[in-house]
Amino acid sequence: MCYVLGIDLGTSGVKVLAVRQDGKVVAEATREYPLLQPYPGYNEQNPEDWVQQTYLAIEEVIQKTGIDAAHIQGISYSGQMHGLVLLDDKGNVIRNAILWNDTRTSQECKNIEETLGEELYEIAKNPALEGFTLPKLLWVKNHEPDHYSRATTFLLPKDYLRYRMTCKLQMDFSDAAGTLLLDVVNKQWSLTICEALGISIDLCPELVESHHCVGNITEEVAKRCGLSSSTQVFAGGADNACGAIGAGVLSSGKTLCSIGTSGVMLSYEEHDERQYNGAVHYFNHGKQDAFYVMGVTLAAGYSLSWFKDTFAADATYESLLAQINKVPAGSNGLLFTPYIVGERTPHGDSTIRGSFIGMDASHTFNHFIRAVVEGVTFSLREALDILRESNHEINHIYSIGGGAKNDNWLQIQANIFDASIQKLENEHGPSLGAAILASYGVGWFPTLEDSVNMFVMYGETFYPQLDQVEQYERFYRSFKRIYSDTKAVNEEIKTYRDNCN
Template identity: 55%
Template sequence: MSYVIGVDLGTSAVKTVLVNRSGEVVAEHSESYPLSQPKPGYSEQRPEDWVDGTVTSLRKLMEESKASPESVEGLSFSGQMHGLVLVDGEGAVLRPAILWNDTRTTAQCRRIEDTLQGQLLDIARNRALEGFTLPKILWVQEHEPQILEQAERMLLPKDYVRFRLTGQYGMDYSDAAGTLMLDLARKAWSTDILDAFQLPHSLCPPLVESFEDCGTLLPEIAAQSGLLPDTRVYAGGADNACGAIGAGILEEGQTMCSIGTSGVVLSYEERKEVDFEGKVHFFNHGEKNAYYIMGVTLAAGYSLDWFKKTFAPSISFDELLSGVQDIPEGSGGLLFTPYIVGERTPHPDAEIRGTFTGMDAGHKLTHFARAVLEGITFSLRESIDILRDSGKTIDTVISIGGGAKNEAWLQMQADIFNADIVKLESEQGPAMGAAMLAAYGSGWFPSLQACAAEFLRESKRYTPQPQAAEKYEELFGLYQEVYHRTRELSSALAKFR
């Protein structure tokens, strides 16, 4: 038996999966690591924690599976996007990584927009948002210039881990697209953008395809992880690109909804000239010469996690959500907006904050729990509508992540999106996408589509209920009004935070 390994470097933990030639996950393991928030709006991690967690997870994966090291043909990565890692000429980290959910860079975003104006969307195809990498580099340039002067390379999280495992620098196109420094159509670092901010071109690592061979494990890493030094390592991709691969989003018309800490609606796209005017993200796919369109809800699963920790810390998620299926659509006249850390799509607004609207004395915990689920799904529906308005037909959506683990929530997605929702038989999300990149890179299949056909199987399909879909259509209109009616209030309240 031969295997590949997918490594998913998340915000709270790294997950490794061992996958055989039939696409079966024969073992998995995860290792958590801390998140540092030294000031309001700051979010940082120690890159060495990622390396230590990855090596430990690989070792435990091999020990628990009892697979022979010789049977592992390759491994690849999925990684949290946008995070800035700066290293010196020796590859040593110069400061903690600034993560995707760090919001300190509003002033730098305005500087990017004022400097580049229309060029930004023409070249990078995305707006300047606090989460992206270029604003983080400019923050370091302005606040820690001595650090940037020492920096030889800018890396993203998974690329730093891969560098530490192989000694080779590189960044794939799907992750590079989230830096705001890539010319997406040309698949090259943008000299115009780098020069506009006096950034040395050498700061950017070589660009590679997601399935490209990036070398083998360093001897000391192989010894620590329980793998062989000649284990092939493939570039990997951004977590959302790998999530798309792991869900089989590899052809025109295919769409997925991924609900994790954040929520993502993602659709495959071949038209590189399509213009969404920055309303959604437009990134290179892990598939060669393809793209994906993506709308983001910043606090999707995070909203549910916050709600449970704040209002029901002593019960499990299953207990919290038991009974939500018995509450009618609209949660008894209660609306929730999941803006608890700001919002991304369709409102790139770091100041907006969440609301419960319509509370009365008759509402119980279950009404609030259902309202949170509905609010998250309404936010994702806004991204679905942008894609539909571009001419896409979205009648089927593959659901992965936390939103695919609850029957009532899956049916809710079908009713709110007014589309069939498909749950996969074995849903591993980005980790599976990383494993598929390793399988394709190792020559197991002639294409990623052939790999998906072998690895992925539909488990259950949820179809819209006409009456529920009609009610949700009316409620969705009310949901959309809440942002516009609370935006000024949120802005005024910001000085009291």
């Protein structure tokens, strides 16, 4: 029997998945690495940590299964989007990677918008936000000119990991779309954007399709990990594109809700027909010549992990979520906005901060847990509304990530979204999508859809409950007011905080 590996390079750790040709997941391994936060708003990682932890995870998977390395035919990748890795002319990393959740680039974003105006939306299809790669590149140019002058290419996180395993420099379209440097529809680096901002287009690597074979594992890496140098390596895709593939979102009308560290509401699109004007993200899919639109809540699962670590460090997520059904829908009027690291959709605001609104002496610990869950889901509903208002008919949503591991939360999603919510029987998120790309790349299946049909198994469906749908509508109207009503206060607080620092 033959195998492929799907590698998902996430924000907190790397996950390696081994999948057999008949679609069975035979093993997985996860390794964590640290997040570096030298200053407020800074989020970095050492790319060497990604590499070494991935090698250890691959070794663990092989040891668990006893797979003959010669039978691992392909490897592909999924990765955290937007992170900036700069390489010098010898292929060495110049500085730590600046991650998607880093917020130091507000001025650079303002400069991009002022310089390009509507042309940015016409070409890159997305606004200039702190999370994207181009503002980070400009920040290094402005604040670390010595580092910038040494750079000969930039990569995104999973592309650097793949480079280390193959010595090949490429980037796939789905991840390149999140840089703000790609002409998304024409699938080429934008000379217009580069020239307007004084960025050399030579820094941009070769572009390839997600299922493209970029080469083979090097002899050195093969020996280090227990692999074979005959193993083919495929480009892979952005984590959200791979998450969509891993959930079977490959045709019009298919929609995905993913609640991990961040949260995503994503819907498939084949053509550049609708005009979103930056209200949601518009990216190339991991499926060739397809696109997807996506709204993002920056602190989705992270809001829950922040709450747990701060107020119930010894509790498990399972024990916390088991309590939320003891509290009625709407948490007795307690609302939470998950803006604890700023927000992406629909506000695009790095200054806004989270709130608990409506607290009174009747609220217990369990009310706060449910309010966090509901607040994250309300925030994703705002992205869903934008898609529906743009003529996406969305009545059925696939749910993956941490939010799909608890039936209570799945039912809350069904009620707040007013849509049926279906979980996956074998939910492995972006790592499964990466494995599917590898299986298609090595030729196991004639189409990506055929590979999905073999690999993806769907589970239970949760349906909206009319009485709770109506109740949530009332609380949702109040939730939507909180951003505008607290925006000025948060801007004032940021000024005070910055002066203290």
